[in-house]
Amino acid sequence: MRFYFGNITIMILMAAAIVFPAQLCAQTTIGAGIKGSWMTLLLLLLILIFLLVAAFVLLIRVKALNSRISKWKAGESNRRFDKLLQNLDNVQIGKLLESKHIEKITDHAYTGPGGGKKFIALLIFFTALIRGNYVYAQSTETKVGILNEGGVIITITLIMIPILVGIGLMIVKLSGMAKKQKLEQDIEEAERFADYLATINDPEALEALKKRKAALEFELSNNELTGDKEAVDQKGLINNVNTKAAIAFVTQKKKALKRPGIDLQLSKLIIWYFVCAAFWLVFGTSIGEYVGIKFVAPDADHLSWLSFGRLRPVHTNAVFWGWASLGMLGLGYYIVPMVSNVPIASIRKGWYTLYFINAAVISGTICLMAGINNGGGEYREYIWPVMLLFAIGLFLTLINFIATIASRKTKEIYISNWYIVSAIMFALTITAVAYIPYWQNGLGETIIQGYYMHQGVGMWFMLFTLGIVYYMLPQQLNRPIYSYSLGILAFWTQILFYTLIGTHHFVFSSIPWWLQTVAIAGSMGMVIPVAAGTTNFIMTFNGAWHKVAGSYTLPFFLVGTVFYFTGSLQGTAEAFRSTNLIWHFTDFTVAHSHLTMYGIICFFVWAGMYAVLPRITGREAPQLTIGAHFWLALIGLLFYTVPLMIGSTLRGQLWMEGKPFIETVVHMAPYWLWRAIGGSLMWVSHLFFAYNLYMILRKAEQTDLKEAAIGKLNKPVTAE
Amino acid sequence: MEFFNNHKLLFRTAFLFFAVLTILVAILPALNNQRNNQPLPTSAPISEDAVKGKAIYIANGCVACHTQQVRNVDMDKIWGSRPSIAADYAAIKRTDFWRNTATLMGTERTGPDLTDAGNRQPSIDWNLVHLFNPRAVVKESIMPAYTWLFTLKKQADKGDVVVNVPKEFLEGKEGKLVATKDALYLIAYLQSLKQVKLPDGVTTPEFLYKQKTIETKAGGAGNEPDGVALYTANCQSCHQPNGEGLPGAFPPLKGSPVVNGDNLQLYVDIIMNGYDARAEYAVMPSVGTNANLSAAEITAIINHERTSWGNHAKKVTEDEIKRLLEYVKLKAKN
Structure with a gap:
């Protein structure tokens, strides 16, 4: 501790x-x-x-x-x-x-x-x-x-x-x-x-x-009430009594509780979601790391397939649609049937979703590296046939989840399911809006782009992740969520305000001035759902803070919650016209997107994975490497974002002072170096994460000694 | 509440809420925008080569670092003579069956804005050298080198565009560096990026958030424009920080008879209207006119050039330059 x-x-x-x-x-x-x-x-x-x-x-x-x-x-x-x-x-x-x-x-x-x-x-x-x-x-x-x-x-x-x-x-x-x-x-x-x-x-x-x-020296005999019988653990409360403890180099955290088994078929599906997600995380961030290095060493290679402009979208799309999306969906497949108290409607549909999304990211990556992209809008770089695969996958899971919820045994629909199902519906909506060509000429493309890129992060990743937190956080703390009503308030206000804020990516551009103002006002409105959500999570923690130090999942939730508050409100601060002057077009945006997509989404998804995996496999990763994953990711993120924010603020000022452009490039060099260092730490943490996943799944091949011994004893009886 | 326990009602409501907001805040404004904006009558469609070049620009993700929008804020004045307006983008339609519209406005300005790149850097030779390896002309640049858009030949064929790149950038290989068709298309696209003048009678939108220059006492000595900064911004990418230019591409200013000589009229003329008198060097564009340099700024640049890198010429005054400017402008019109 x-x-x-x-x-x-x-x-x-x-x-x-x-x-x-x-x-x-x-x-x-x-x-x-x-x-x-x-x-x-x-x-x-x-x-x-x-x-x-x-x-x-x-x-x-x-x-x-x-x-x-x-x-x-x-x-x-x-x-x-x-x-x-x-x-x-x-x-x-x-x-x-x-x-x-x-x-x-x-x-x-x-x-x-x-x-x-x-x-x-x-x-x-x-x-x-x-x-x-x-x-x-x-x-x-x-x-x-x-x-x-x-x-x-x-x-x-x-x-x-x-x-x-x-x-x-x-x-x-x-x-x-x-x-x-x-x-x-x-x-x-x-x-x-x-x-x-x-x-x-x-x-x-x-x-x-x-x-x-x-x-x-006078004293009572101490057995006036109990008599002199020996103490016996009649309820089986004590396990694994250890009389010779070795020095603990790693703080011993609480083990996951043994749970009634999850359907083996579903477990297998969820594990494969996680494995694929982890692959895309390592792949996507390796690309990101390399792209970050290119800021410092632009002549690292001269191959068209590896040039900066082509690799950048490979990185963003792989971590978006490959890592985060698959990770969230895997957790969704655990949570939705669990809170509905019924088995999942169709495991087969779950597998198809996995195939379709993987196919989308693989083909999308190859297309981008070959120089085939949709025309430059961020996160919209995959051409429509690729994104269609992704949409089909999502659609299958949507009907799967709705069918599961429709057959639920509980009367009410737990709030996690509100968030998760809505996130999938909205993701399909924005994909359709972004890829239907009828309103994309001239600036129409840009208006849709602003809407799409921000709804992508806010209505798909954020909404889904909040759904995960509303289930996993109370479960890990073993306390009910602080306020169900705050969750509902956050849900509706998130839809109301978040939908409006897309064009704040194009403040001062030739997009209508009123539309920019609406976006800025919406960004300010975002304070309501963010404050409601954060309050809800922090108050759920409250009274159980001591559990954080003894758990290896709760620190991930805590970091996610802190960044949910700071990262989201930073977004509000960035939307003002006055701050846009300094920060727009600089790497401040990059720092912000990492604070949020990494600080919030990734940390929550990791938290969920580390919480769910022991429940579906019965095994846990070594605490040392989980700790290494946590600290490297957190420290790396700070090294990545804080220098970038400082550097870009100064760069924005230099631009406003009318300094020659190249001077501002030279000015950024040390900050870009720090970014590469922070990025490397983050990348190493992902290797630890992949290793942890491997350790949990590798042990699946080992036999549980006790189970095996009992099995052997019973064999002659059950043999045919 | 029944509403919260009925999944059909709940999810339909959420979906409708989102869909209505989407229509109001995205689809209708987009439709409105494409209906109400037409390309400016003063603009012309870009050439076939430029269209091919734009495809290369898109394929290589140049938009990741280069914006194409002059915002209506004062700090963007260096990227164009007026803020971009919706009509500037109105001619851009869907690329083809597979790919969406590419307005290429961008959201990151890691490199310079390219709205007016065709006016700002019209020299094809400079652009080719820069494309092959940006660090050949701008040492501090972090732009990727697009070497695969060039081929190294033993002997240049007829019609080949040979690029003069300093030897160290050829990585030890010998031969003539020839630009491929793709490189030339891409340059054609960059050349086509020019801000169109608004038609007469249309009021130009203003640049907002003017920097409040702290006015020191009028006529104070500290009021002269910074010659070094102006040189860096306007001249350095060709003539280099050391004033030595690039052999075979851009002439040196160090020891140059024009810079050190007394023919100020020629000097100002070159800055304002460009120069193409020497075959061994690339054509110089009309830098001064393109960047709208004032007499004071030109004075500062000239004085910087006349007193740097071992140059020891007499400084010029703003009044001298003012007079010459009027003459040179007249000459350009004829």
Whole structure:
């Protein structure tokens, strides 16, 4: 557990070190232009108050420590030692008396924990050092008052939330150190007390101690009520009693509960969905990684099939339609029959969906690399015959799910099914709208493109994933969802507002001004479903936070929830006209799409997979590699997105200042390098994920020893 | 509530809600837009070669990094003389049976906007060298090298377009680098990208969000345009940061008699109207006119060129250039 929190602290400190220039910028601008809006001031005030409180708490701790030290040094010890003597218990008195006979006092051997402190101190120093560098780098860059823009303030606030949490954790750490210090002093005090005890030799005093001992030794027999029978575990509650525990290098997390078996045929289907999804994840992100490297090394190859413009859509489409879509559908095949309390209507349709979608991604990938694409709209690069395969697959699953829900044994339709079925209906709708040619001439294409690309992420991925969370999160926490009504509110407001926001990808373009305004207003409306959803999830966590540290699925859910809030609201902040000026066309969009598609969707899908797999296979992956997957993905994501956001904000400013374009390309180079580094970490985490999946499924070939032995015993009886 | 427990009712309602919003916010505006916008009368359909080139542009996903839209904001002024309007895209129809319309507006500007690329960089030679390997002309560029659009021949045949690329970019191979048809189509497409002037009587939409330039005291010394930045933006991709040009493609400015000489009229004329007097070098486009450079900006560029890379010529004044500009403009009209 401590290992766990230690990691979080380190990580957040590192993030803080990287993000700090944003804060710094905020402060210097305020200094320069006093007309800085009250919003910024309020924000700074809040941060200041937080830091003051934090400093105050630390101050009190340090003072307490100091006063103890000075008291001891004052030498008032004897009176205190008398008091301590009076409070000794019988065993202690017994030992004291014994020592008076043997006349021997043993020394305490104690080794202090020095290394940890040094490490933390080093870390803090390092952080300060990095900040220092940024201070220097930043000092020339503070001209424009962009930090007074609402959207920028929102983004800074969103980034600040985890940083402040990090500072909070750091304070917890520091007070932990103070406690350790106190412990050391107590030990010294104990030694002095021992010396004092050694000096007591007065027979009267010894007699009094003896009496005190006898009095203290009175006790009940402890079996007045239970009798003297041996304890027996009659209900079979205790398992795997381990009397010789080895040192645990990895925190032992809770094992998945054994569940009634899922239909073997369905299990097999779900596993194949996951395996295919994992393949597309590794494939798609390998491409993404390579494309990211090309920003730093543009001459890495000169092959037409591997050129940047062709590979970029290969990456995005493979992770969208291959990885995330198949992963979600696999989880859907688990959840929909489960909450309807009936078997799935047709397993065969499930297999066909899997075939069709895989066929779509394979053929789409080949087409894109060969230079056959639909004409440039993002996520709409597959030509219609390819996307038709995908749509047929989705349609089969839609009728499958609806048929399952129609035959449900429960009266109500659990909210997960609202989200999941709607997501599939909407995905089919947007695909049809995007590929039907009657409204695609001229700017019509662009209006549809804005609608399509954003409904793709919002109405397909986000809606479906929310459906997954509404089932899996309460299940993993073993608590009901906090509020069903909030879920319903989020559902309808998501449809209302999300549908409107497509054109915010084309603010200031020649698309009608009113349509852009509608999109911006819709983006602001998105605060409602996002806040409702986040509140619902956090309140479901509430009261069960202790379970997070003991589980390997809940951290994935928690990260997903945090990014659901920050990532989605960042989208709102980006939609304003003022922020569009700075961020549009830059890599900020890329950072945002990774914060959301990766931070939200991927983390939730992984959470769901790690929760479901033990239930359908009865086996779990090694916790070490699950931990590696989690931390590499999270740290990688931060290294990927935070530098990109900083770099692109500065690039946007350079554009506004009218600097030569090539200068802004040169400016991005270090940030692109950081992106490649973060991307590599993310990519390695996917290898761990694939390995985990392999470990779970590989063991399927091993026999369960107990099962096998029992089976052997029974064989002669059941043999034909 | 019965509504929540009836799956037909629930899912139909959700679907209808989404469908109605979709029609209102996407389909109707799109239909409206394509009905109400016609190509500008001043525009002409692009050539057959350019159409083929556009297909290559699409196939290679150039839209991933290059936008084709001048937004109505001040910072986009460098990409065109006016903001793009819906009519600019009205002529773009479905590509073919398999592929959708390609307006190619783009959402990322990792590389420069190309709305007006044909006007901004009309030199075919530069474009070919740049396409073969962008780093041959722009050292810092991260654009992919499109080497597969070129072939290396021992001897150039008649009609072959030979591209002069510095040796180090040929990766140790010998021979004449010849542009394939595809490369020429692609360049033809890039050349065709020109912002069309609005017909008379149509008011040009304004650029919004003008940068509030902090006016220092009028006539202050710090008010001169930055010659280095202007050179980087307008001249450097051909004449290079070191002023030495590229042998066989772009002439050096270092030690150039025009730059260092006294014939300022020729100097300004070349900047404003281009130059094609020397066969061994590529044609220079009318950079100054295309970029709408002011007298002050041209002065700054000239002074930068006359005092850099070992050049030691006398600085010129804005008044001199102003007078020459009027003359040169007159000459261009005749």
